[in-house]
Amino acid sequence: MHTERIRLASLHDKVMSAAEAASLIEDGMTVGMSGFACAGDAKAVPFALVERASREPLRISLVTGASLGNSLDKHMAESGLLARRMPFQADPALRKAINAGEVMFIDQHLSETVEQMRSHQLKRPDITVIEAVAITEDGHIVPSASVGNSANLAEFAEQVIVEISLRYGSNLEGLHDIYIPPHRPERPPIPLVSVDQRIGNTAIPIDPARIAAIVISEYSDSPSKVLPADADTQAIANHLIGFFANEVEHGRLPRNLGPLQVGVGSIANAVMAGLVDSPFENLSMYSEVLQDSTFELFDAGKLDFASGSAIVLSETRGAQVFGDFERYKERLVLRPQEISNHPEVARRLGIIGINTALEFDIYGNVNSTHVGGTHMMNGIGGSGDFARNAQLAIFVTKSIAKDGAISSVVPMVSHVDHTEHDVDILVTEQGLADLRGLAPRERARVIIDNCVHPAYREALSGYFAAACERGGQTPHLLEEALSWHINLDKRGHMLAAD
Amino acid sequence: MHTERIRLASLHDKVMSAAEAASLIEDGMTVGMSGFACAGDAKAVPFALVERASREPLRISLVTGASLGNSLDKHMAESGLLARRMPFQADPALRKAINAGEVMFIDQHLSETVEQMRSHQLKRPDITVIEAVAITEDGHIVPSASVGNSANLAEFAEQVIVEISLRYGSNLEGLHDIYIPPHRPERPPIPLVSVDQRIGNTAIPIDPARIAAIVISEYSDSPSKVLPADADTQAIANHLIGFFANEVEHGRLPRNLGPLQVGVGSIANAVMAGLVDSPFENLSMYSEVLQDSTFELFDAGKLDFASGSAIVLSETRGAQVFGDFERYKERLVLRPQEISNHPEVARRLGIIGINTALEFDIYGNVNSTHVGGTHMMNGIGGSGDFARNAQLAIFVTKSIAKDGAISSVVPMVSHVDHTEHDVDILVTEQGLADLRGLAPRERARVIIDNCVHPAYREALSGYFAAACERGGQTPHLLEEALSWHINLDKRGHMLAAD
Numbered sequence: 001m002h003t004e005r006i007r008l009a010s011l012h013d014k015v016m017s018a019a020e021a022a023s024l025i026e027d028g029m030t031v032g033m034s035g036f037a038c039a040g041d042a043k044a045v046p047f048a049l050v051e052r053a054s055r056e057p058l059r060i061s062l063v064t065g066a067s068l069g070n071s072l073d074k075h076m077a078e079s080g081l082l083a084r085r086m087p088f089q090a091d092p093a094l095r096k097a098i099n100a101g102e103v104m105f106i107d108q109h110l111s112e113t114v115e116q117m118r119s120h121q122l123k124r125p126d127i128t129v130i131e132a133v134a135i136t137e138d139g140h141i142v143p144s145a146s147v148g149n150s151a152n153l154a155e156f157a158e159q160v161i162v163e164i165s166l167r168y169g170s171n172l173e174g175l176h177d178i179y180i181p182p183h184r185p186e187r188p189p190i191p192l193v194s195v196d197q198r199i200g201n202t203a204i205p206i207d208p209a210r211i212a213a214i215v216i217s218e219y220s221d222s223p224s225k226v227l228p229a230d231a232d233t234q235a236i237a238n239h240l241i242g243f244f245a246n247e248v249e250h251g252r253l254p255r256n257l258g259p260l261q262v263g264v265g266s267i268a269n270a271v272m273a274g275l276v277d278s279p280f281e282n283l284s285m286y287s288e289v290l291q292d293s294t295f296e297l298f299d300a301g302k303l304d305f306a307s308g309s310a311i312v313l314s315e316t317r318g319a320q321v322f323g324d325f326e327r328y329k330e331r332l333v334l335r336p337q338e339i340s341n342h343p344e345v346a347r348r349l350g351i352i353g354i355n356t357a358l359e360f361d362i363y364g365n366v367n368s369t370h371v372g373g374t375h376m377m378n379g380i381g382g383s384g385d386f387a388r389n390a391q392l393a394i395f396v397t398k399s400i401a402k403d404g405a406i407s408s409v410v411p412m413v414s415h416v417d418h419t420e421h422d423v424d425i426l427v428t429e430q431g432l433a434d435l436r437g438l439a440p441r442e443r444a445r446v447i448i449d450n451c452v453h454p455a456y457r458e459a460l461s462g463y464f465a466a467a468c469e470r471g472g473q474t475p476h477l478l479e480e481a482l483s484w485h486i487n488l489d490k491r492g493h494m495l496a497a498d
Numbered sequence: 499m500h501t502e503r504i505r506l507a508s509l510h511d512k513v514m515s516a517a518e519a520a521s522l523i524e525d526g527m528t529v530g531m532s533g534f535a536c537a538g539d540a541k542a543v544p545f546a547l548v549e550r551a552s553r554e555p556l557r558i559s560l561v562t563g564a565s566l567g568n569s570l571d572k573h574m575a576e577s578g579l580l581a582r583r584m585p586f587q588a589d590p591a592l593r594k595a596i597n598a599g600e601v602m603f604i605d606q607h608l609s610e611t612v613e614q615m616r617s618h619q620l621k622r623p624d625i626t627v628i629e630a631v632a633i634t635e636d637g638h639i640v641p642s643a644s645v646g647n648s649a650n651l652a653e654f655a656e657q658v659i660v661e662i663s664l665r666y667g668s669n670l671e672g673l674h675d676i677y678i679p680p681h682r683p684e685r686p687p688i689p690l691v692s693v694d695q696r697i698g699n700t701a702i703p704i705d706p707a708r709i710a711a712i713v714i715s716e717y718s719d720s721p722s723k724v725l726p727a728d729a730d731t732q733a734i735a736n737h738l739i740g741f742f743a744n745e746v747e748h749g750r751l752p753r754n755l756g757p758l759q760v761g762v763g764s765i766a767n768a769v770m771a772g773l774v775d776s777p778f779e780n781l782s783m784y785s786e787v788l789q790d791s792t793f794e795l796f797d798a799g800k801l802d803f804a805s806g807s808a809i810v811l812s813e814t815r816g817a818q819v820f821g822d823f824e825r826y827k828e829r830l831v832l833r834p835q836e837i838s839n840h841p842e843v844a845r846r847l848g849i850i851g852i853n854t855a856l857e858f859d860i861y862g863n864v865n866s867t868h869v870g871g872t873h874m875m876n877g878i879g880g881s882g883d884f885a886r887n888a889q890l891a892i893f894v895t896k897s898i899a900k901d902g903a904i905s906s907v908v909p910m911v912s913h914v915d916h917t918e919h920d921v922d923i924l925v926t927e928q929g930l931a932d933l934r935g936l937a938p939r940e941r942a943r944v945i946i947d948n949c950v951h952p953a954y955r956e957a958l959s960g961y962f963a964a965a966c967e968r969g970g971q972t973p974h975l976l977e978e979a980l981s982w983h984i985n986l987d988k989r990g991h992m993l994a995a996d
Contacts, residue, residue: 374970
């Protein structure tokens with residue numbers, strides 16, 4: 001009966017099979033689930049739902065922290081279970097259904113979903129499913145490898161289902177810091193003033209009467225799929241390290257740089273890992289997802305503390321970290337994504353935000369989400385929460401893609417997620433553009449000279465010069481502004497001739 | 499010698515002519531000046547600078563709170579004084595110079611300028627000129643009708659020039675609340691938790707040794723030029739009032755709505771004035787600029803308290819308010835724009851942000867700044883500070899302009915200032931689109947059905963339907979997406995045939 005995991009005895013009779021628990025979820029419901037970047041997602045119950053959806057009409061609105069592992073979003077999309085999905089996803093099959101208009105996807109700043117539920121701007125979940133490592137004597141829920149939106153989704157739901165994961169040790173208890181901002185009006189400030197501060201509880205407070213079911217789960221989290229660093233990502237890291245060194249030298253950054261936020265994915269992870277060989281010490285992170293690079297930096301003695309909302313590791317690194325967790329635990333905290341990404345905290349701490357761009361334009365507007373301006377890749381995630389409020393908002397990308405058919409720097413982005421007001425530094429393997437304090441025409445010159453691949457530099461210079469002839473604060477040739485994307489779509493290369 | 503205005507006797511020998519004070523400013527300097535939306539700008543010294551610039555090489559980088567009155571930006575631009583200008587302007591002559599590429603204009607979120615200076619991301623002013631109603635016994639500066647960036651620009655400058663305005667009574671003292679966030683790291687939370695709270699000083703703290711000159715000024719602020727309400731703005735106000743009433747009825751807003759922020763300009767002012775005849779009482783404002791409508795609401799007994807960064811009134815209303823200031827003073831506070839617009843405070847208080855759009859697209863992206871995607875109108879101002887962090891981010895505009903040649907709703911905005919993630923409600927005289935919790939395809943349907951002028955509805959519906967055929971989260975026909983703007987430019991009407 002796993003009494004050491006379910007420490008409130010009166011809940012023991014709530015243990016049931018995943019199928020029984022899933023039967024609490026009805027067609028048309030809004031369902032909350034734990035899960036952030038493949039960490040700590042509910043698994044047993046969603047798989048049971050997929051099975052049910054193959055037999056009966058069952059469509060739900062699904063709200064999670066962020067993306068899910070175990071191909072859950074794929075299975076749920078393909079079974080027809082998902083009518084609506086928010087606030088983030090990263091699955092090819094779900095992406096296909098979203099772009100076909102079959103699943104309504106609400107792409108949100110990750111700090112905002114639960115805030116909007118709190119003030120009833122968004123519908124609250126009828127039922128929420130959370131993966132946990134334990135339930136305390138008080139009936140409170142100890143999450144597993146992510147917090148995400150779990151605490152708030154549990155708070156707002158009428159019923160809660162807990163999946164007790166036997167794959168994570170109960171020694172994860174103490175890792176989490178659950179702080180929930182009170183309702184407005186007269187909400188007090190969030191008291192967090194340093195990355196290592198604990199301001200909440202180690203478990204999700206909940207009236208145990210709302211725990212409707214407990215499922216014992218043997219499922220594992222999916223390992224992260226970050227690619228190893230390559231010459232381009234190493235070059236990006238080197239440009240950034242050189243920039244940071246210059247900032248420190250001129251007194252614009254402290255010697256430990258200040259709290260770092262690093263987006264999910266191979267490029268950002270490689271940039272972070274590049275700091276292992278940098279001169280900077282006593283680093284700290286105030287980020288969303290802690291990846292392999294966080295633990296590389298711990299092991300190298302470079303990193304003092306890391307605050308995040310999820311721990312997402314490769315298979316090897318995951319076995320090592322969770323197999324020797326006491327070694328790291330005192331230097332880690334996982335917070336609700338509302339707090340890890342909160343504008344109030346990001347601005348107060350003065351984080352350095354490093355996120356990946358899909359493309360950016362000569363004025364520094366960034367597209368993080370839409371391929372060709374129309375087709376969703378993953379979602380904006382936390383990049384907007386961080387870029388807007390960071391002390392330094394940095395976006396990185398390789399200068400070209402698809403063997404050079406695509407330039408990541410274009411005349412005008414086909415979709416805007418971050419406006420030029422929110423973008424300070426752009427980096428490709430070609431170089432770094434420091435846009436601080438520059439007007440758009442100056443930004444264009446710095447971006448073209450530093451970030452663009454040589455194969456595209458002349459074309460962009462020509463576009464910019466012709467646009468300046470027409471004038472404007474942000475010169476453009478509207479009839480050509482999106483022609484690179486149209487070329488790519490019709491002719492397979494951004495610079496293909498008619 | 500105006501000893502009642504300059505209460506620190508040791509400063510009396512700093513009184514000099516505007517020309518003498520202006521001589522402290524050298525070619526190439528970065529200069530800070532008070533002034534926000536035509537309120538409380540320095541005037542005597544900038545006019546003296548304009549005079550100097552007609553005789554000698556003199557180019558400066560000018561940083562203010564926001565736009566200036568007395569055609570100061572026009573005179574400074576036309577004299578060639580301005581090499582660089584930030585963070586906002588609203589002058590036709592300066593606009594022309596900006597769009598010609600003659601003045602480098604850095605268009606910023608108004609809460610961010612001094613934050614970027616604090617962390618040395620932006621160059622600090624060499625010298626700052628501030629209009630004041632008095633200097634205290636401690637040598638601290640009591641601003642006039644705006645705070646804007648004055649406190650911080652004074653803090654960061656090596657030298658400060660004070661213009662003592664004899665046009666405002668010294669009874670403005672006590673109106674202001676100067677709070678300056680400490681430097682990072684370990685900055686405490688901003689303690690503000692309600693609109694009427696005072697958290698700082700009534701004057702700008704400064705070492706009086708840095709006051710290099712004092713100029714006695716007889717200049718007046720320019721009156722605001724808001725247009726009276728018309729049938730369209732009244733219709734917009736009515737749509738909003740109906741929406742608010744429904745939100746209150748369903749428990750999503752409190753009976754007093756919560757703190758209101760209202761952008762500068764005729765449409766926003768008319769919407770606010772429309773609340774005089776609404777059922778809502780005990781209203782409060784947490785805004786940037788307090789316009790005539792604020793005082794109409796006070797006089798109607800509807801408004802309890804208004805917090806802003808500037809008071810900008812028409813000639814008649816200004817004479818009445820400042821002639822009878824004690825009547826209003828206890829219900830008013832002016833704060834630094836960093837605080838009036840701060841993400842931390844806007845999010846905590848859960849403001850309702852109402853701002854004017856230049857155009858928006860069928861997915862709810864908003865252009866606030868660039869005519870035809872290229873030519874700067876005024877700047878983003880505080881709209882981004884508020885829209886991102888508001889409980890409800892509302893944008894208003896008339897559905898057509900230029901006798902119908904322009905639709906304010908377009909297939910794709912030609913420039914993005916606010917992305918769909920940050921826009922909850924759109925209102926034109928045609929109706930109101932409630933976009934909360936909707937995916938882009940759903941947003942398009944609601945916007946087209948509710949906000950578009952009948953003359954453009956069929957064309958937009960057709961565009962949307964054809965785009966959906968191609969698929970995507972945000973369907974577009976890239977080759978037609980900007981064609982309405984191109985048509986307008988080439989043929990004088992957005993729907994003109996070839």
